[in-house]
Amino acid sequence: AQSVTQLDSHVSVSEGTPVLLRCNYSSSYSPSLFWYVQHPNKGLQLLLKYTSAATLVKGINGFEAEFKKSETSFHLTKPSAHMSDAAEYFCVVATSGTYKYIFGTGTRLKVLA
């Protein structure tokens, strides 16, 4: 069975400091992994995706994530936080042949001035 655990429900960082949002997954087969961002009262926007081509994935707005099979992790990072990064972030896993995208419960990122 597939599952996703986002290890922090809330993360606070100061503007200009690095961001780390943690995600661990469980999947029986080679997974596809995604990170999405959601601003208040909006839909989800794709930040990046992993599909086994490269373990370090670069996304939009300076975000990147590294797939570590041995640790079953797919943590999202950004070198320098911007005020506009304040939002909720979702880690998602999917496995070929299934209909499901499995969502984590989200991490709310707060950026302090």
Added chain:
Amino acid sequence: DGGITQSPKYLFRKEGQNVTLSCEQNLNHDAMYWYRQDPGQGLRLIYYSQIVNDFQKGDIAEGYSVSREKKESFPLTVTSAQKNPTAFYLCASSIWDPGQGQPQHFGDGTRLSIL
């Protein structure tokens, strides 16, 4: 520009009333999905559809119904049997087979409240 349009943005339901949420996409995607979002619970799948005239229940289908008469449209009806309908509803679409790295595209949601 291609995308997903959900309407209305805000909706209020009276006791015993059915309400319908609209979802239209012009991305030419085969698969469409409805999710319910409650604070701190992530997204929960209500219904999904792989192709026209076919749809499947998700994890929390009770009290909801859908139709898929056109590729572009996947309306969701919240029936009076859904006793706790207050939530943010998100529609999504994708090329089929999530496991092949096909991401979902989301609409901007409909917020449903009880009067």
